[in-house]
Amino acid sequence: MIEDQHQFNYNRIAEVIEYIKNNFKEQPNLEELADQVHLSPFHFQRLFSEWAGTSPKKFLQYTSIEHAKKLLTDNRATLVETAFETGLSGTGRLHDLFINIEGMTPAEYKNGGNNLSINYSFAASRFGNLIVASTSKGICHMAFNDDETIALNDLKLKFPNANFQKKLDLIQQNALLIFQNDWSKLPEVKLHLKGTDFQLKVWETLLKIPMGQLSTYGNIAQQIGNVNASRAVGTAIGSNPVAILIPCHRVIQSTGNIGGYMWGETR
Template identity: 40%
Template structure:
C-alpha cells in the first residue's frame, strides 16, 4: 500500500495491527511485567506482589523474568530509579573530547553494533524528502512496540509507541519527511530491525536532518553502551559549548531512537531530562544496557 502522508495519516494510523511472533504470550506477559515495575517503581513492590499481579508464583515469575530480561525483577527495579541515573553519571560518565571531529562522511560505529552512516544531502533535507519512498512497519522490541521507517539506503526512523500511542508516533515521524511517499512494508525492514535488536547482520542508517542536528547525533554515537553523557558535554564535543539548549533540542529531534542513543544523554545533575517517546522507555533502555554491561551479554 502506498500512501501520500499529507492526506492519509489518520487512515494509516488506524490500520496498525500488532505483528505476529512465535512467543506472543511470553512477550506480552513480560511487557506487562516491565510496565508494572516501571509504574510502581516509587513504591518498591515486592517479588510476591509483582508475581501475584502477573498471576504466577513468585518462583516461576522470577525465573521467567530473569530469563527474558536478563536480570531479576529486584535488580531491574533498582536500575529504573533516579539513583541509577545519578550513579551512571558518577561512575560511567563519558566526557566527550571537546575536539571530537564528527566526520559525517565516514562510517559511524554504534555501541557493539556496526552501522553504516549516510546522511541525506542538504538539498534533499530542504525539499522535505521529496521524491523519496520510505517503507514502514511495526516490530516487537525489548522496549515495547517499535515503529520503523526506512529508505533504499537504510533506516530513517525508529519510534516507540508504548507511551505515546501508535497514531501519535506515526504522525510525529511522518511529519519529518512531509513530501515523502510512505509504503507499508515491514518485511523490507525486518533484517535491519533484527540487527538493531537481535544483533543479526548490519543496520545501515539513512540519516535525515539539518547539519547541526547531524553533528549532535553523531556525537551521541561515540557514547559507549552502559555509559552516559550530558548535554553540555555534547555541546563541547561538536565545538559549540554555548549551544547547550540547541543541543538538547537536537537530541529530542533524533529520528532513530535507540540506534542513535539519545537515551544516554542526561542533565548535568543526573536527572533523566526529557525523552521523546516517554521517560519509561528511556529508563528501560538505560536499565537494559546496564544489565547487558554487568552480565556480559549483548546489549541488543
C-alpha cells in the same frame, strides 16, 4: 601561558570560520584556508578539526549546503542556478554534496521528499510498540508509539511528499535485532537522516558513546567544539529521529538527573 595559547588558537579558528562563511562561494581549498592564519596545511587541518569538531573540508560543505538548501526551499533558483550561487562547478557536484550530507538528491530535498520511497512497519519490543521506517539508503525513522495511526501520521509529517508502503524490509529487520540483544548485524545498519548540520553533528557524536556508558549534555557540547551549547545540544537530542540506534537515552544532566526523554522518562 597555556590559556594564552588556547585563546590564540581559538581566535585563529574563529577567523577561518568567519572567512569560510564570507567566502564559501569561492570554495577555498585547504591551502588557502591555512594561509589565512599562517599555518601549514597539515597543522591547520589538525588544529581546525580539534577546535571545530570536523575537518575544514566538511565545514565548508556544511556551509555550502545550508546556503543551497535555503535557495531550494525558497524556490528562488533552479538546480543549475543553485549550484552556481553556491560556488559549485555544476549540478553534479551539487548532487554529490546532497547525497553525502543529506542522504537525498537536491530535487528530493526541494520537493520535500517527493518521489522518495519509504517502507515502514510496526514491531513490539521490550520497551513497547514502535514504528520503524527505511529508504533504500537506510533507517530514516524509529519511534515508540502504542497508537499505530498516530505513529504513521508523525512519520508522514516528517516526509510530507514521500511515497509510503507498509513493508518490513531487510534494513528494518537488521535494525530491530538490537531488541533481541543480537548486535551482530548492527554494523550493517545504515541511517538515512534529515536534519540541520548542527543536529547531524550532535547525532553523530551520540553514536560514539561507548555501549553501556553515559554522557552529559555538557560533554556532548564539548565534543562538538562548543562548550556553551548545552541547551542547543539538548534541543538537537530531543529531535533525534531514530530511537535506541542513536542513543539519546545515554545522555543525562551533569547532576545525574535523567533530564527528560522524548518517549517518556519511564521508558
